[in-house]
Amino acid sequence: MRPELLARVLSLLPAPGRRPELDGYAAMLRDYPQRGGKGIRSELVLASARAHGLNPDAPTWDGALWLAAGVEMFQNWVLIHDDIEDDSEDRRGRPALHRLHGVPLAINAGDGLHAYMWEAVWKSGVPGSMDAFLGMIHRTAEGQHLDLCWVEDSRWDLTPDDYLDMVRLKTSYYTVVVPLALGALAAGAAPHAAFEPAGRALGAAFQIRDDVLNLTGDPQKYGKEIGGDLLEGKRTLITLHWLEHAPAEQREAFLAQMRLPRPDKDPQVIADVHRWLLDSGSVAHAQAVAAQEAALGLGLLEQALQGAANPDAARELIGAMRALATRDA
Template identity: 50%
Template sequence: MTATLSPAQVRAAIQQYLLDALPNPEAARRPELALYARMLRDYPERGGKMLRGMLLVYTGLAYGAEVKQLLPVAAALELFQNWALIHDDIEDASDERRGKPALHKVYGVPLALNAGDALHAKQWALLIEAGVSQAVLLEFVRLVELTAQGQHLEMTWMEHQRFDLQEADYLEMVGQKAAYYTAVAPLRLGALAAGVEPPAVFEGAGMKLGIGFQIVDDVLNLVGDPAKYGKEIAGDLWEGKRTLILLHYLQNASADERTRAERLLCISREEKPAPEVAWLHQRLLQSGAVAYAQATAEQMLTEGLGMLEPVLRTAPKAAIGAMVLEVLQSLVRREA
């Protein structure tokens, strides 16, 4: 392998490394453990863009690391993504993931939760077996802790039926839940795996880019192509997520519309009337809230890339630094 791997080659290498670390159903000594192995491989085998792993690899290459040093770290990051998604789908009662039924919808919550726990253990095993530095391990600790903290914020807001939230609350929550592990951690881990102290700008710029990524995901949840998006369209409304789009709409809606929307969002997913969900979906599109979120995401992308560009273009391997910028642009400027 060379430092000139294409994005498709990087994705394939990360996925192969990841799958090689997981149990093989055909080698299982009993049917129950064959099922266990299939469950662990389910989300990873569904694919995905692996943007986080790619970002990590290209950043590491830009700072002088070899691909063989970076693959176990990138695979561990993708394993984190997979077990976190299994748990997230359970917590949100989601129906779909990557275009198929969520794991707990197929096998039930107890078995899906157990599979997520097993993938979590595999994440740490990959890192320990690769002999990564303490700095890399501590960065993984930080990204797990921040993601859990952000998830806690979001779940308690829904559990306690909070509607007094402002845009700043959303940005704080999503910065912890999604932005850090989406952009900050991959950038920092790439440098750390190369034995380099990450530039300070990686955190501030990465947060802007990661938040922009999540806002675009919120937008796609309402306007995306179901065949490409891979998750349930309007699932955030069924689940009652406090997105930037929803908060902007509520702050600008008439008193009657706000009351109607809040009443709907307080109803459990199973009891929400589909016509009311469709009404709120249309009002979010018509009100300008989606357009506002799209503009916010674009601004964050522009600011984040502007902060990173001078640093990455002067990295030890500047041509690969330019590829990091290309991967980052695909985080926000995407259709699904």
């Protein structure tokens, strides 16, 4: 995220210097925000605000910055909890917070960031922003529940539509739909009705691309372990499509591994599955679906931003969304 947003995030968090245990708590709250990240969602808030006519030199720009900081805090506390729920090893090139400090302390740190997120929203003073954040949390939690319960119940009798339902909740609202709306609200404008369908499609494209990168990406650029989705038993468009066409022997080997907890999975079999997926047409299929979702979302977004208060900023926003939905790193 941009330095001024990181500074705002850190300004809300407790300072060290009281007692050693609380110094440790303060350091944990700062850990994920200070690891970096692209700041995709916060930048979308600010891009939307500019497109809706808010000038960065205006006094009310401060509200947009607080909302952008709040979105960053949302992502970081959600990632702490998500890493625990998925039993992840790494986050942004370093061990996940619960790997460093244990699950109880990491949960508590995530809860703390959640509370400070609301302080950022309150400081923004932007009417409607509280409802937007509440909707973002509700939809993201619903999508996460679908994802987790399929793992918990060992469900593989799922369709591509099931997957798309999940990612449109888990990823789309906090990645695209709500950042677009928050930018409009910061500028004093009503969010366009098309932001929701546009964001649902663009968020799905983003997540499908992320699933592809989990199998094919550069670990240094991706920020998470390559192949982690297989170890965590994630239901992705790639695996669901592959299961429909996989040879019986490969399918059974895959399902046998997916019934095991992460520590008990056989690294060699997982490596074989990884190779089978890459050798199949399922990655190309997923990329084609992502391209279709991106085209749909971009078309709707262009319609929504016709007549935008700042046409140049609107074009920049659309360009940024195109890069996001078609990314390969």
